[in-house]
Amino acid sequence: MTSVKEKQVIQDEFKKRMDEDELLNCMRCGFCLPSCPTYIESGFKESHSPRGRIALMKAVVDGVIEPDEDVERTLDLCLGCRACEPVCPSGVKYGHLLEEARDIINQNKKHSLPVRVLRQTVFEGLFPYQNRMRVLTNLLGIYQRSGLQSAVHHSGLLRLLPDSMTSMERVLPKVPTMKEMKNRPTHLPALQAQKKRVAFFSGCLMDTMFLKTNDATIKLLQHAGCEIVIPKEQNCCGALHGHSGEKNMGKELAKRNIAAFEDLEVDYIITNAGGCGAFLVDYDHLLKDDPEWFMRAVAFKEKIKDMSAVLVELKFHEKDLSVQPQRVTYQDSCHLRNVQGTFLQPRVLLQAVAGADFYEMKDADRCCGSAGIYNIVESGMSMQILDHKMEKVAESMATTIVTANPGCLLQMKLGIEREGLSGVLRAIHIADFLLEGLEGQLEGSK
Template identity: 70%
Template structure:
């Protein structure tokens, strides 16, 4: 249990730091309930709904309850998918409230030695430093290429890991060699007539483990008529920190990114990861109380645009693109849909592909259960949510599931493996599919 001293400190911080006006915006109408995956999967437990969690936060601020382990557990079990926000008639910014509450709890929570070490390594020593991310990814690549992966699988070593991690190890993409990750170009010209100058947010995991998808994104932008600048001094977006109670570190990383991009003169800053893009858009909120950075953050946030959105703006869906005959469905990235308000653009692009039949999945916008590292730390709930998603996916008879976020992509690949559908169904990032379709139709190498 949290000590009395810590409870008092947490309660005081709730009163000082929580946005009370935002808490009062919640009318307790319940429109959010049918949209909340944890409310549904918990058997309609009110404490696992957005309305219930806001009520708990307000009760702590009002001194009606203590910020005990039950409050923490309710907040921990939230996916942070923000599906409650578009359906809220009062426009409650639930995601902001959740981040505030988690930050207060985790900054005042008594941590075990192990937790301190893990959080220190992940949040301070690894993700803020892209060179270290490259080194870590290189080790994973060596594990995959050297034969160690086969040894680990056939020797039974993997049996010592939880089932979710064992399955995830099977579906990880092949990591590029260190040389490729280190030699990212900073400038690429448009192919054909230049229509826009854009800066590309390459990300941390996206430019290491998912570097192939970043390369595809750059090619698509070039084909669409974009001149591209990729600042070397950019770093991780800070979403993992912001969602996990490390807001001060997230602010540091936001400032570094703003500095990296603000003097490029780009029309837009392009992201290809729904989770990253939504957090980049929120920099203006993250730094709103900073007199030096608030305006700079606002100007930065205004330029963020998802790859699917700029492709539609530039009418890329009018180009000839072709795939082999198949059924394709789409799984929304929660943060792309609910955070960046980008919903129709991916569908417009997919429906323009020759050779495919697009079938809309039931509840395509419901969270897949990935949610950053949620599928690792809250595996049971995550797998419940994934099981529902896979049921809806199978009902479409799709060969290909398309998504727009690396976490969603891994989660759907995890679902395919769990369902025994490997080889019959595939999950792909939308830019990889679009590039294949464009180059198939245009015979481009």
């Protein structure tokens, strides 16, 4: 419960920190409404639309309403998918407004002790430290490989958890060993005639839980003619912090990453996770009030490129790629599409793979409901969105769903598990799928 004093502080901070010009840019035209999943899933509730949320922010700034629990609730229910931005005729940067509003609320309200401990553990004690991420992932690996996971499944203990959490436990990838996670090279040569020198943003979850996908990405880039540098000093991109009202920690992580990459003399900084890439290209906005770092952030941003965009630029799709016959569809990563503007390149690559019968899924650009930790903290709405996504998957009659973000990948695997389609339908990251195509071609050429 937010106290009267906390509400006043939050309201004052809204007046000081919210970009009123950006709030006024919203013309209330409603073009954003058909693109907003929570507006649709809530039964067309205005307060759960981008237009409605901007109106609430403006009302708080103007002192018309208090920043009460209802305002906080509607902001929390937003996925942050930013599908409203590409369709907005005024170019409103809704994502920036949402992050600022959430940060103001979270930094100026008193959380309960359990919530404070959890937030401090996750945001300050875990994600900023890659060694700790490795330790946690290694514990998960021990759980998977020791037989404990099988014993837990047979014991029925998982039935004590919510259904979504039980299903999520079943779809977690087989994680690497500690030795594999620590055995990360810092420099790899091109395996074809060198065309580019690039740096690879390895990420936190991507370089632990999804290490094999990172390895696949690196192999693809090498075969495309890239010399690759992987700086050890890099860390978590800060997206989780920025989206969850912890902007100061997000800024600190951003500065560390900029410093880690800025002297490498590379053509591009490559990402393979849509959510990470979108936050990285927003570093200039994140640090706009810091004269020392703003221009450094601009220079950093200009080099960020998704792996699919680089592969298409280097004509990787003209290679002889082949997989076993299967019907393939693609689920867009919201942030890769809506923030980075990358959506054609993944499709170009998938359509170039022999044996892959590509089918464009209806509403492939609509959020799957993952949205970072949204599927954990807002499970009801997330599963409602996922159920509708799985209806579109069924209509596509695909046997393989390809996506380009770890959260989306786990969410689609969760959908497959919930629908009882394991063994019939699979979800895979585009890097892993393209590596299958490359290895199929290399095997066939022997």
